[in-house]
Amino acid sequence: MKRIVYVCATAVLFAAVSCGGGQGNQNQNQDQSQSQEGEQPAAQTLTQSKAFPWDYPEGVKAAGLEAGCHALVPKSVYVTSENPAEENYVFNEVTIKKVGDKSSVYAGDVLMDEELPNSLIIPLHKNQTAKVGDVLLTWWQSGWGSQRAIVTDASDPARPKVAYLDLIWDEESGSSVQKNLDQQLEAGTFTVLKSNEWQPGQSIVFNFDGSDEIFRVVSVSDNKVLAYRYDGKIHVLDRSKCTLIPTDQQLKVGDKVRALSFGSLSDGDKIKEVDARNGRVVVAGVLNDNNLSILEVLK
Missing domain, CATH: 2.30.30 (SH3 type barrels.)
Structure with a gap:
């Protein structure tokens, strides 16, 4: 059962005015009405009452998480789900309002903020700069x-x-x-992904049910990784069994690579074209050539 936590609003004092009230009371009431113009009701905060469903610490705070920053989160779905471990998540942009030790609050829809465990919040750094090829x-x-x-x-x-x-x-x-x-x-709307560094947003390869698949990192602890598959479902992975896909692979025509095909990585594919500027490669497939991003192949 979900619960809603209400953020206390500033109490509003009402002047009691009798039917035959004098001019002084009328002026006082008029002044109060004017002072209240433009006031907005305080936002409510929606949170998930169920226990964190993954075998992973829920309060892992990624670098850059601070009030006012942009972040990527599974907006609304986690806090309203009856079975959050089974959801297919899409991470969308929000603005963080308040940061706590285990969870933080972000601005949701009109008059409804949402609170999430820090491990599900991917902050975007406020003051980063980038260079061509990053x-x-x-x-x-x-x-x-x-x-x-x-x-x-x-x-x-x-x-x-x-x-x-x-x-x-x-x-x-x-x-x-x-x-x-x-x-x-x-x-202030991006984070630079450094090659071969464990950061939220990186692509990793993990053997899942017998097939090597690409996952997207959500959070990293000492020995575990919280990550989601192509279907958006979140899993806890053994960090020692994951392989990071470098962001700066030197890919050339003729290279043999492992390339994404039907949800998993195939072996021995050959690169036919490279568009380094736009981060794309064309890989010769069994039936058709595949135009993939540089994060969908592993040399």
Whole structure:
């Protein structure tokens, strides 16, 4: 059963006015009405009453988590779910309002904030800069949902232009890579993903039910990783059995790589084309060539 925690609003004093009240009471009431104009009801805070469902510490606080920062979270779904361990999550952008030891509050929809365990909050750093070729964690700023992106123009290092890496390559699609090239990010809306470093947003390979699959990191502890599959379901992985996909692989035509195919990594695929600027490679598949991002292949 879900519970709603109400943030206490400032008490409003009402002047008692009799039917035959004098001018003084009328003026007092009028002044109070004017002072109350523009006041907004305090926001409520929605939280999940069920215990954290994963065998993972819920209060892991990622670097950069602070009030006022942008963050990526499974907005609304976790706090309203009857079975949060079985949900398929999409991480969307929010603004953090208050940071606590185990959980933090972010601005939700109108008059409804939400509180999440810190381990489910991926902060985006406030004051980072980027250079051409850097891979960033951000969100699709003309759409929605978490995105990794490669910097294509760093004339303004705090507001770089990027090509998104997690959109599909399909000229007919409105969410295609081609239609979103060189989009400029706002300052304070991204985190630089450093190659081979354990950070939220990194791609990792893990053997899941006998197949090597790519997961996206949500949180990292000493020996465990909280991460989600392509279907958005969150799992706890043994960190020692995960392989980071480097963000700076030197990929060349003719290289043999392991490439994403039907949800898992295939073996012995050959690169046919490389678009280093936009972070794309074309890999020769069994039936068709596949246009993939640099985070979907492992050399």
